[in-house]
Amino acid sequence: MAADAKLSHTAAMILQAISAGVGYGFSIMEMTGLPSGTVYPAMRRLERDKLIRSQWEKQSIADAEQRPPRKYYNLTALGKSTLEASRKRYPLLERLISTEEASSR
């Protein structure tokens, strides 16, 4: 997929949230205010288009915190360049979800 492909605002928000370090579905929901029925299908499509990739966290980390292991997402190189193009298109994106805000959560 070309890096200059246009993203919808929703997809751009999700990419921005992942870029800001919010790597889990539920955390992205909290950060963007989008419902689960929007966030997860959008992430499937972003992953299908190789803009993000997913990885299971280590079982040992989850065991240490006595919770099930989570699948987390991060941007690919293509995802980063697409997000960069989307930021030009949606200039308020970075203000909506800034890296500082994400890291404070």
Next chain:
Amino acid sequence: MKPSADQIFDALDETILRSAALLIPAVQRSEWHREWHAEFWHVRRSCRTTGSFSWPAHREITAFCLGSFPDAFCVLRQSWLPPSQPARTPAAPRPRLDGSAAQYLLCLFVVLAVCVILARLEPGVRAETDTSRYQVSPGLILIQAARSGDNLTPSISADLFRNWKATRQRYFDQFAFYRTARETAPVSSAHVARWRVAHASLNLFSMLGLQSRFASAATEDDRDVPSVILSHETWTRDFGGNPHILGGLIRFGHRTAKIAGVLPYGSWRLPGRPDAWILEPDAQLASDAPEGGLGYLLAHLTPRGESEMLGDHVPIAHDGDPNDLELCGVSFANRLQGPWGIYRFALFLALLALPAVTSVTLGESNYSAHRPSRKITFIRWTFLGAKFALIASIANFASLDLSYWCASTYSPLAEFFQLVWCFSICLFGFRWALSDQRQRCPVCLRRVSHPAQVGLASRTFLGWNGTEMMCMGGHTLLHVPSLPTSWFSGQRWLYLDTSWEFLFADSGLL
């Protein structure tokens, strides 16, 4: 130990997740469910901050779990695509049924399926639809006293029937007669039933064109024993639907008759509603009739009679009755045509009345050079046609379901209700379909949204005022005037060119 409310909701949420998981292809299911289950754990922990039960928290958790369905559908759709298929790229608007349009059709189809299933389950509807398949002889009328009016009442004596049958008739070539009476019949050693018995001429069923089920052949010994035909209700109610009673003897009062058959369910449309019919020779009918006992006379019209006796009620001149009774012939063709005739009539009435309740135009006018392609126009009209077809089918089955909900077999009241229901559903359904179509983008069939008020009513002569709505795919704007004027009387579509696309990223990747 009683489960707590939290446990019940947890079980419900888990059920939702597991149900959604069933939509996922088997190879991806365990990983998909693992991810949702892990997120569910975090959602629960985040929402249940207090130890006590909280409705808002549970609502939020359940809403999260319900989001698994769109995700499951997304995974399912992706699994249907061939692996080599490239990702969807933003492109020019393609003619396709948008989700809401497809869902709309799917909803209508589900409603139709439910109506059809109900129709198959309701005995009244089954009887009605089955009866419509019977071939009933045309040209039949019921002759009765003119004073009875629309009510089908017994008013003819057996003597008059014999008289008419014996003399040459110009307008009729066949007669049949029956009269009903209450009689007892011992159906078992312990139970004596009280039936409404019709004493009928031998040719009654052949004249009506009705064939009884399990008809047993007559033997030499049966010459002096009259045959009796049971109604389907009597057969199932008093004999438990036992086919082995056929050919057996049964006593009616002082007389014995042989059970010769069972009339199919709901096929009897004539007045009287008998439980059984005893077929007797004409002489016996007249001799056994009680003093003043009256019955129903059926006549079959000759071709000349059919051409001259038009209408539902026709006066009949005769000179065969010493009492000089005024007679009329009542056509019961309507009773024999089944539900399809009523459905067709209701459909016709609804289409006729449709322009009176809504505008039948679709707001096709536009004031831009852009026009949808023929393919897009074809899909749009196909969508409208599919909606009309589904609504018309729903009206057929739903009207039968509603009319025969309580009636187990034919009744004039049920027919009237069928007509009313069918007409109402067709009329308001078509109106709904048209108003829905008027609010769908002609390019992508999405419903337009985000209404905005434009202009002022006091400045109508300077510019239009009304409501503007937009297609979220960025294809069109819909302008609906608040005050129709001579230069802007109906709604208009404004087709947007590609320069608007950047505002509508919806047609892009996601």
